[in-house]
Amino acid sequence: MINLLSPLYLWGAAAGIAALVLIHLLLRIKPILHLFPACRFISSAHEVHRRRRRIRNVLLLILRMLCVLAFSLVFARPVLREGEVRPAGTHTVIVVDTSYSMRLPGKDSDQSRFARTVDWFLKNKTNWDADSFTLVSDRGEVIGTIGISSSEFERHISEVVPEFGSTSLGKGLQTAALALDRLPASKKTLVILSDFAGPALDGWPSACLGPEVSILTPPIQPSNPYFVESIELIDPPEDSSYDVGIRVGLGGDFSGSESVTMRIGEEGKAQKSSVPEGADTVEFYDYLGAARQSSLPVMAGWEGSGLSGLNFYGVLPPRPPIDIIFHQGSEPSPHLHAALAAVAEDSALINMNSGVGSGYYVIASGADIPSVSPGSSILITGWGSELSRLQLEERLPVELYRYEEGIFPTGPPLDAEAHSRWLLNPGPTVRVLSTYLDLTPLLLAWTDRGIQHYFLNFNSRNAGPTGWAQQPNLPIAIRHLIADGSFGERTLKIDSGLLPLGEADIRRIWGPPEFPDRDAPGVGKTENEYFARNIPRAEFAVSDQAELTINLQRILGENTAGEGIIEGTIELWPWLLGLLLFTLILVELIAGGRYGE
Amino acid sequence: MSEKIRTEEGKKENLRHRWAVYLDPDLLSGIDSLDLRARVAVEGFISGNHPSKYFGSSHEFVEHREYLPGDDPGLIDWKAFARQERLFIKRYSAVTNAPCQIVLDGSLSMEYSEGGHSKLEYVKTMAAALAYLLFEQKDRLGLSIGGKNFRILSPSRQSSYREIIGLIDSFQPDSGPHIEELLHATAAALDRKGMVMIISDFLMPEDIPRESLQRLTYSGHDILAFQVLHDQELSLDLTGRYRFRDPESGREIVASVPAVRKEYQKRLQQWLREVEQHFLKNKVNFLQLGTRDSLLFCLAEFLEKRRRMR
Numbered sequence: 083m084i085n086l087l088s089p090l091y092l093w094g095a096a097a098g099i100a101a102l103v104l105i106h107l108l109l110r111i112k113p114i115l116h117l118f119p120a121c122r123f124i125s126s127a128h129e130v131h132r133r134r135r136r137i138r139n140v141l142l143l144i145l146r147m148l149c150v151l152a153f154s155l156v157f158a159r160p161v162l163r164e165g166e167v168r169p170a171g172t173h174t175v176i177v178v179d180t181s182y183s184m185r186l187p188g189k190d191s192d193q194s195r196f197a198r199t200v201d202w203f204l205k206n207k208t209n210w211d212a213d214s215f216t217l218v219s220d221r222g223e224v225i226g227t228i229g230i231s232s233s234e235f236e237r238h239i240s241e242v243v244p245e246f247g248s249t250s251l252g253k254g255l256q257t258a259a260l261a262l263d264r265l266p267a268s269k270k271t272l273v274i275l276s277d278f279a280g281p282a283l284d285g286w287p288s289a290c291l292g293p294e295v296s297i298l299t300p301p302i303q304p305s306n307p308y309f310v311e312s313i314e315l316i317d318p319p320e321d322s323s324y325d326v327g328i329r330v331g332l333g334g335d336f337s338g339s340e341s342v343t344m345r346i347g348e349e350g351k352a353q354k355s356s357v358p359e360g361a362d363t364v365e366f367y368d369y370l371g372a373a374r375q376s377s378l379p380v381m382a383g384w385e386g387s388g389l390s391g392l393n394f395y396g397v398l399p400p401r402p403p404i405d406i407i408f409h410q411g412s413e414p415s416p417h418l419h420a421a422l423a424a425v426a427e428d429s430a431l432i433n434m435n436s437g438v439g440s441g442y443y444v445i446a447s448g449a450d451i452p453s454v455s456p457g458s459s460i461l462i463t464g465w466g467s468e469l470s471r472l473q474l475e476e477r478l479p480v481e482l483y484r485y486e487e488g489i490f491p492t493g494p495p496l497d498a499e500a501h502s503r504w505l506l507n508p509g510p511t512v513r514v515l516s517t518y519l520d521l522t523p524l525l526l527a528w529t530d531r532g533i534q535h536y537f538l539n540f541n542s543r544n545a546g547p548t549g550w551a552q553q554p555n556l557p558i559a560i561r562h563l564i565a566d567g568s569f570g571e572r573t574l575k576i577d578s579g580l581l582p583l584g585e586a587d588i589r590r591i592w593g594p595p596e597f598p599d600r601d602a603p604g605v606g607k608t609e610n611e612y613f614a615r616n617i618p619r620a621e622f623a624v625s626d627q628a629e630l631t632i633n634l635q636r637i638l639g640e641n642t643a644g645e646g647i648i649e650g651t652i653e654l655w656p657w658l659l660g661l662l663l664f665t666l667i668l669v670e671l672i673a674g675g676r677y678g679e
Numbered sequence: 680m681s682e683k684i685r686t687e688e689g690k691k692e693n694l695r696h697r698w699a700v701y702l703d704p705d706l707l708s709g710i711d712s713l714d715l716r717a718r719v720a721v722e723g724f725i726s727g728n729h730p731s732k733y734f735g736s737s738h739e740f741v742e743h744r745e746y747l748p749g750d751d752p753g754l755i756d757w758k759a760f761a762r763q764e765r766l767f768i769k770r771y772s773a774v775t776n777a778p779c780q781i782v783l784d785g786s787l788s789m790e791y792s793e794g795g796h797s798k799l800e801y802v803k804t805m806a807a808a809l810a811y812l813l814f815e816q817k818d819r820l821g822l823s824i825g826g827k828n829f830r831i832l833s834p835s836r837q838s839s840y841r842e843i844i845g846l847i848d849s850f851q852p853d854s855g856p857h858i859e860e861l862l863h864a865t866a867a868a869l870d871r872k873g874m875v876m877i878i879s880d881f882l883m884p885e886d887i888p889r890e891s892l893q894r895l896t897y898s899g900h901d902i903l904a905f906q907v908l909h910d911q912e913l914s915l916d917l918t919g920r921y922r923f924r925d926p927e928s929g930r931e932i933v934a935s936v937p938a939v940r941k942e943y944q945k946r947l948q949q950w951l952r953e954v955e956q957h958f959l960k961n962k963v964n965f966l967q968l969g970t971r972d973s974l975l976f977c978l979a980e981f982l983e984k985r986r987r988m989r
Contacts, residue, residue, distance in 0.1 A: 113921050113922040114920070114922065115921070116921040116924070117924050118912075118925070118926075119791050119882045119926060119927070120882060120943075121923050121932060124923050124932055124934055125930070125932050127934075127939040127942030130942060131935070131942070132934075
């Protein structure tokens with residue numbers, strides 16, 4: 083792929099070509115009138131010559147335009163990305179769930195879920211010998227390197243052993259999204275081999291996949307991951323209430339669905355369970371636009387999550403109007419905080435982090451909390467906690483209902499058997515936008531006026547309990563930064579606990595200006611105190627935003643313990659100079675010193 | 680020198696003096712030595728240089744005929760009587776003057792002038808030279824001219840040299856009747872067999888004259904065609920890019936001369952060959968001239984060639 087480091091010079095090319103065409107038209111030789119009786123013989127002779135002359139003139143014009151273009155391109159400094167893996171045909175990225183639940187045997191068989199999903203995949207793959215694979219664990223590790231063959235894939239997957247631990251498919255999907263994005267295969271396929279027990283698919287990586295990627299999952303998941311009407315488990319857990327999350331896609335059209343059906347159990351034994359009608363105490367914002375509000379009673383939880391899971395699929399939704407951002411976290415996620423701060427530029431921001439690792443931490447405060455009026459939109463992020471809920475409750479002039487053991491202080495009763503443990507009910511007057519985990523890329527994408535404050539932390543030592551703040555966030559976050567061309571001249575602060583900055587080979591990155599000193603009102607430490615705690619840190623000044631070159635090889639290499647995606651650049655201007663010279667010679671040969679004849 | 684010869688010389692000198700107003704003296708003296716005779720028997724009124732279909736007193740023996748009472752006894756061939764003991768008389772062909780018609784193409788293409796050479800001037804000189812030659816031979820001369828002063832003078836009209844020369848002098852090409860129409864009109868005006876001399880470039884928008892030429896040929900006329908082209912037309916020796924306009928059709932073509940010259944010359948030569956073939960096929964004596972060619976030399980060569988073919 084060819085990128086231009088100084089694309090502004092192309093305007094010069096456009097102007098030059100326009101001038102050239104003008105000159106070509108204006109400077110044509112005006113013929114002298116000559117009365118000539120034997121005109122008809124000229125006419126017949128001219129017919130032959132006219133076509134040849136026209137072709138020659140057009141060719142001459144094109145070559146001269148090419149000269150101007152090549153000349154401008156030399157200054158525009160085109161670079162060619164090097165080392166991209168370009169497998170012919172399909173490239174398939176397979177995300178393998180290696181969580182403990184995959185070890186469990188099936189209901190009717192001794193075969194483990196892992197074996198069953200792998201079998202299912204191998205049976206379903208047809209004529210894929212010519213294709214290439216990348217095998218990624220749910221933890222984001224690349225098991226089989228990029229471009230492995232079909233036989234290598236089988237060897238690699240035979241070595242995978244599910245381990246103890248919960249599933250975090252989101253990290254695997256992050257890496258998969260990265261691989262799929264960087265691999266320009268004609269067809270891309272994402273395969274998720276999971277029982278989908280426990281985790282929700284963290285939505286934002288799949289949002290980054292783009293529409294050209296087809297996703298293939300075992301029958302446990304419907305074929306269209308963007309809109310889930312029902313979920314069938316091929317190997318349902320014995321406990322039907324076992325952490326099954328309902329996933330509602332945002333990219334699809336689910337306006338006609340009044341309730342979400344959850345099927346648990348084998349076919350024929352499906353137990354239909356739905357949210358009763360009238361349980362619309364949660365007014366749900368669907369992210370498709372302000373007008374698209376739904377009373378869809380989406381709620382689900384899973385073991386350990388503490389909050390209902392709403393997952394984003396499909397293309398990035400537009401940014402909703404947010405009045406309040408509420409983040410509660412139990413692990414350090416400073417990059418999230420920074421992103422929240424960015425979004426919160428025009429929002430009243432409340433952030434109370436009562437997490438284990440970082441303590442209280444206030445990003446910013448843009449408005450007094452009591453000034454929030456009924457009808458405000460509140461974005462709640464992070465892990466749920468009693469404390470933060472209570473804090474929110476204390477500060478907001480609304481009632482928050484806690485569902486516990488089927489008893490509601492107020493409000494309508496809910497079916498205790500069918501639902502999980504938490505329900506945030508903001509009441510009829512305040513909309514709760516979402517509860518979600520790592521919203522960083524989404525928030526960045528929403529920030530359409532450029533990032534003012536952005537801070538990346540990929541210090542693995544400070545990674546949270548689930549490790550989801552680890553390194554794959556970095557390139558993706560950077561990619562989001564790059565995707566927004568309105569950043570202007572910025573400086574990126576990098577707090578690296580993992581990579582020696584001297585070797586990171588990150589240069590000339592757009593970034594935010596100096597992070598402002600903000601003493602946050604209220605409790606907690608200031609951001610500067612926080613930053614001071616995380617060293618080393620380095621700054622890279624940028625002089626030209628067009629000169630962005632990021633070598634992610636090392637980052638990916640460090641993070642995935644496999645072969646990274648090589649990305650380098652080759653300057654193309656010497657070739658262009660050669661082309662220019664060649665074209666000039668051609669022009670002279672064709673024109674022969676004449677122009678308009 | 681007898682008195683009669685002196686008188687003839689005096690008349691000729693007088694005639695030459697008068698024609699010198701229009702023609703170069705050198706040309707006049709050169710034309711004096713030329714001899715233009717019809718190749719077919721013509722119908723004249725007085726004695727002249729041309730063969731007649733009648734019997735007369737020329738030196739050209741035609742036939743023997745048995746003597747009839749009333750025949751001139753001086754014509755009896757006594758040698759034949761000695762051999763056959765019968766009386767025969769010898770019959771000789773008559774020579775007469777010829778009705779001659781000069782046809783001058785008056786289309787706009789005849790006006791072409793370039794590099795100090797004018798096709799019109801060349802054609803006028805040629806017509807005048809031929810007229811002089813024919814007057815000198817005591818032939819009866821007619822003139823057909825096209826263009827602005829379109830007019831046909833029949834040979835039987837006994838036009839004076841002043842009238843003929845005046846018309847040639849004032850001849851101006853215009854978008855009048857074309858050579859084809861002019862030849863048709865001429866054929867209609869000629870009542871006796873004679874010589875028709877066509878002077879044209881034959882650059883017609885459609886084609887070379889066919890029907891009119893056949894009409895003249897069937898009428899028994901001896902036809903001579905002179906194709907006069909400007910040297911620029913023959914060689915296209917221009918440089919650069921021109922907007923060529925056909926003076927007759929008004930059609931315009933923009934072309935670079937160096938680029939089309941070779942193809943032009945090839946096509947022109949092909950057409951000239953076609954024209955020549957066409958005339959030869961119709962038993963027309965054909966002469967092609969360029970405006971740089973010496974008129975006297977070309978005419979002399981042409982007439983000599985014609986004499987030998989007779």
